[in-house]
Amino acid sequence: xxxxxxxxxxxxxxxxxxVDTALAADCRNTYILGEIIHNKDxxxxxxxxxxxxxxxxxxxxxxxxxxxxxxxxxxxxxGECEKRGINVIDxxxxxxxxxxxxxxxxxLKGKTIVIAGEPTHPEVIGLRGWCxxxxxxxxxxxxxLSFLSGxxxxxxxxxxxxxxxxxxxxxxxxxxxEKTVAVFETICYTTIGRQLEAEEIAKKCEAVLVIGGLNSSxxxxxxxxxxxxxxxxxxxxxxxxxDYTKLKKFxxxxxxxxxxxPDAQTREVLLKMExxxxxxxxxxxxxxxxxxxxxxxxxxxxxAPVAAAEETAVSAEASEEAKPNPMDDVVAKxxxxxxxxxxxxxxxxxxxxxxxxxxxxxxxxKSEILLSKDxxxxxxxxxxxxxxxxxxxxxxxxxxxxxxxxLSQKMIKVLKEEDALTAEIEGGKEFSITCTGFNKGGLVxxxxxxxxxxxxxxxxxxxVKDLSKYEGKTLRxxxxxIKKDKKKEIIAxxxxxxxxxxxxxEAAKLAKEEEFFNAISxxxxxxxxxxxxxxxGAFVSVNGxxxxxxxxxxxxxxxxxxxxxxxxxxxxxxxxxKIDRENKKVSIGYKQLQPQPWDxxxxxxxxxxxxxxxxxxxxxxxxxxxxxxxxxxxxHVSQISNERIETPATVLSVGDEVDAKIVSLDPAAKKMNxxxxxxxxxxxxxxxxxxxxxxxxxxARKPRQSRRDDDEMGSWKGGASVSTSLADILxxxxxxK
Numbered sequence: 263x264x265x266x267x268x269x270x271x272x273x274x275x276x277x278x279x280x281v282d283t284a285l286a287a288d289c290r291n292t293y294i295l296g297e298i299i300h301n302k303d304x305x306x307x308x309x310x311x312x313x314x315x316x317x318x319x320x321x322x323x324x325x326x327x328x329x330x331x332x333x334x335x336x337x338x339x340x341g342e343c344e345k346r347g348i349n350v351i352d353x354x355x356x357x358x359x360x361x362x363x364x365x366x367x368x369x370l371k372g373k374t375i376v377i378a379g380e381p382t383h384p385e386v387i388g389l390r391g392w393c394x395x396x397x398x399x400x401x402x403x404x405x406x407l408s409f410l411s412g413x414x415x416x417x418x419x420x421x422x423x424x425x426x427x428x429x430x431x432x433x434x435x436x437x438x439x440e441k442t443v444a445v446f447e448t449i450c451y452t453t454i455g456r457q458l459e460a461e462e463i464a465k466k467c468e469a470v471l472v473i474g475g476l477n478s479s480x481x482x483x484x485x486x487x488x489x490x491x492x493x494x495x496x497x498x499x500x501x502x503x504x505d506y507t508k509l510k511k512f513x514x515x516x517x518x519x520x521x522x523x524p525d526a527q528t529r530e531v532l533l534k535m536e537x538x539x540x541x542x543x544x545x546x547x548x549x550x551x552x553x554x555x556x557x558x559x560x561x562x563x564x565x566a567p568v569a570a571a572e573e574t575a576v577s578a579e580a581s582e583e584a585k586p587n588p589m590d591d592v593v594a595k596x597x598x599x600x601x602x603x604x605x606x607x608x609x610x611x612x613x614x615x616x617x618x619x620x621x622x623x624x625x626x627x628k629s630e631i632l633l634s635k636d637x638x639x640x641x642x643x644x645x646x647x648x649x650x651x652x653x654x655x656x657x658x659x660x661x662x663x664x665x666x667x668x669l670s671q672k673m674i675k676v677l678k679e680e681d682a683l684t685a686e687i688e689g690g691k692e693f694s695i696t697c698t699g700f701n702k703g704g705l706v707x708x709x710x711x712x713x714x715x716x717x718x719x720x721x722x723x724x725x726v727k728d729l730s731k732y733e734g735k736t737l738r739x740x741x742x743x744i745k746k747d748k749k750k751e752i753i754a755x756x757x758x759x760x761x762x763x764x765x766x767x768e769a770a771k772l773a774k775e776e777e778f779f780n781a782i783s784x785x786x787x788x789x790x791x792x793x794x795x796x797x798x799g800a801f802v803s804v805n806g807x808x809x810x811x812x813x814x815x816x817x818x819x820x821x822x823x824x825x826x827x828x829x830x831x832x833x834x835x836x837x838x839x840k841i842d843r844e845n846k847k848v849s850i851g852y853k854q855l856q857p858q859p860w861d862x863x864x865x866x867x868x869x870x871x872x873x874x875x876x877x878x879x880x881x882x883x884x885x886x887x888x889x890x891x892x893x894x895x896x897x898h899v900s901q902i903s904n905e906r907i908e909t910p911a912t913v914l915s916v917g918d919e920v921d922a923k924i925v926s927l928d929p930a931a932k933k934m935n936x937x938x939x940x941x942x943x944x945x946x947x948x949x950x951x952x953x954x955x956x957x958x959x960x961x962a963r964k965p966r967q968s969r970r971d972d973d974e975m976g977s978w979k980g981g982a983s984v985s986t987s988l989a990d991i992l993x994x995x996x997x998x999k
Contacts, residue, residue: 264514265535266463268748269820270455271473271528274521276332276355276644281308281524283353284329286605288685289313292327292351296384299522303500322348333384334358336391337366357421358385361448362392366455368416368444369393375409376400376435378428383479403430410435415443421450421522422480424487425457452521453480454633460484463516464491468743469509473498473527474520481520503529506538526625602667607674615648622656622669633658637670680710687741687752694738698927700729707738713751714739720755723764725857777842778807787855795824802836802850811836815851818858819891826854859892863929870924872941877918885910887922888934895934897922902938940989 273281277299284298289312297305297315309315313329319339322328324346332355343350354362369375375397379386390397400407417435419428428449435443465468470488474481476499488495494512495574498504515535519528602608604728610631614621619635633656635643659677662668667984672863687693695707695714704717716737718726739754782788782804790802799812814820816827832963836850867873867889875887875895884898897920899910907913915919922936 263512263535265532266514266516267528267532268459268463268516268518269454270452270459271517271519272521272523272525274355274450274452276353276357276450277521280329280332280353282603284313284350285607285745285853287313287327287329287351288681290685291323291325292329293322294329294331295319295322295339296331296333298329298331299475300481301475303520303522303527304522304524309363310945319343322772327351330354330673331384332358334362334408336395337362338390338391344706354624355421355450357448357450358388361418361446362420364416364418364446364448365389365392365397365788369396371414371417373414373444374398374410376415376417377420378417378431379423379879380479382418389418389420395569400431402802403427403434405431405434407435416446417443420446421448422453423449424483425449425454428984434692439914456480456484456518456521457487460487460518463518464488464495466887467492467514467515467516468512469494469496470516470518471496471531472518472520473500473531474523475499478520478522480508481523484518484520488516492516498531500527504534506534509535533939552845563745566608572731579959582944602660602663604660604663608658608660608669609655610658610669612648612652612654612656614652615645617645619643620648620656622658631667631669633669637661637668637672639671639675677711680712681709682747684712684744684752688744692738692740693754694736697732697734697735705729705732707737709752711750712744713749715751715753716756717753720757722757723760725777739941774806775846778805779841781805782841782848784838784841786838787835788838788850789833789837790850792828792830795828795830800828802834804836804848804850807848809836809848809850810837811850811852815839815849816853818853859890860929860932861928863893863934867924867927867934869927872921873936874919874921875936877914877920880910880914882909885914887920889934893934895922895924895940896938897936901925901936901940904942950992 280298281304282292285308292313294308294313294315296317298308299305306317308518318323319328319335319342325348327349328343329351332353334354340350340619342348361904365377369392375393377386377389377397377399378401379389379399380401381399381554386399390399391591396411410628413874415435419433428447428805451514460472462471464487470492472481472485472488472495474484477483477499478751485495485497495505496508518529539901610622610624610633612620613623613630616632618632619638620633621630622633623630628822656671657674657830658669658671659673659674660667661670667690683693693709695709696717697705698707700706704715704719706716707714714868716739718729720742721737722734737754737756738759740758741752741754742758743753743755788804790811792800793803793808794801799810800816802811811828813824816824821827835853835855836852837854838848839851839854840847840849842848873887873891873895877885878888878894879886882899884896885902886894886896888894897910899907902910902913920938922938922942923940924934925937925940926935929932
């Protein structure tokens, strides 16, 4: 028996992407809207993975994940998902997306949309949702299309629709039209290839097997096409429930399969056929009808190498070596190219436990594979314990395909943990990596099986000139995007974390400042710690807020340095002087809580006491002597010397140190009168004879009233520090009479 296998068979690119995505998705809180493909076996496999399939979007909980299958959905579904916080995992086929865009754009131009397809097919239902469900669906070339007369028409086709039917429908529309019809040939090129190849194989073979789900539209079209050119066409949902002995009478059998048919089912059919007849010669169809996304497979019986799986039984009379079985090579070829995918989980059977590990048998395989004990998920490998598990199933992950198939049980656990972590990271959890290098765009590193990329602008707040300084450094990151396809990449940012922390600090600071300003008032006494000093004052922390104590508010007597009064690191009580809430400024004073020098003068000094001081300034009516910082006493010109002097400057100079007697003290008025002449010896108190006799040496005397005015003016100008009173002036005048 010659068997011709269609080259364009098995999953198309869109279906494969959808199935792979569903099998790799986190089953927690994830739903598939409608059957992922029209294949019962695949659907059961996905259900076993733990993902729930729902018929309506309303059945998907808010905030969950939803997978849109390759058939596509109405445009409104995206808006509803966004509104309900549903995360969309969009597996819509690229060809379907193109058709959706055409339908929407042409509808907005005011055209009547015609869709050639099956009205109940999910793809057609989805397409109608891109033109407010106003599209006309035509499924047969015999449909009445007269109602389109006079309308601007745009016609598209379901991507898996019959090419022949589509051509006839277009011809019918054009016959009934006065205006030009906009035709978009949207049938998927793989569909065209499959249909043409099915026709060619049916013409060559006595019988044809069409494999695929019974509710698969594209598979049913292949069956219809094959039936037109071959009398013996058999429809198979899978390899089971078919009597393969029916094929023994045919010299040639063709095998075609739909876009939703996994390669495993075609492989299983081949093995079943081999069991029935060992005289099977298999070839892959050489017809190249169109460019497809499937890998090219061209295996001819006469070119097939010797099968290495098993020896072929031969009759007792045969003495030569067993001849190669071409079927084995075709199956092996399919196996090597489409049986396994990197990252796929497969179920195998334990056939033997050895010292090195387990011998396992994969589905549809005739030979055993050794699974190293290092790849088992166990703390310590025990041959005896695993010998008891012979015949049990074991779940394994495909780690490598080349140069040899490598499987691992341990990696399943690792990837599950990684998937759990990735889900948390996808939800916003912070994670860390060590930067292993950089490129022009940013920094790179790894997290498990994921490559991590941090764009330069996402490293920190501000421009990073030298990326090399981050190599080997730990980065704190938050994911911006996670690509779970073959590339497995996380695009992440450290800047967002730093910005969030800054915003948190600023918010906390604002809250603390608000609390601080609500709790204080002018004239409140607060405890503050001196944090730092400057030339103009001290910055004091009061409940964590910086307040300024100006140098002028630190001492009543005036100081040159802040540290003359305050010590850094120590705490003192301060008085709140001013609050500027708008500019976040608070002025405080230290001296306001300290006694002034005059407040203690009554306790420290008394009339009749002698003080020692320094002349700090001289005025026409006397000299001020600093008794101590903040207390000045006045020595009236008349109390400087026994001799009459015109000005104190003739006797005293600023800076002179003198002894003087306190003659009066009024702390409340901040006045102290002093006398230097009261401490002079008796002999120096009497006027000298020369001054009495030599009148010409005596300065001319002013009129009495003029001198009195000068004394009074001097007393007024001196303010609080001038101690000469009117009574003193009058008493002095009496003495002079």
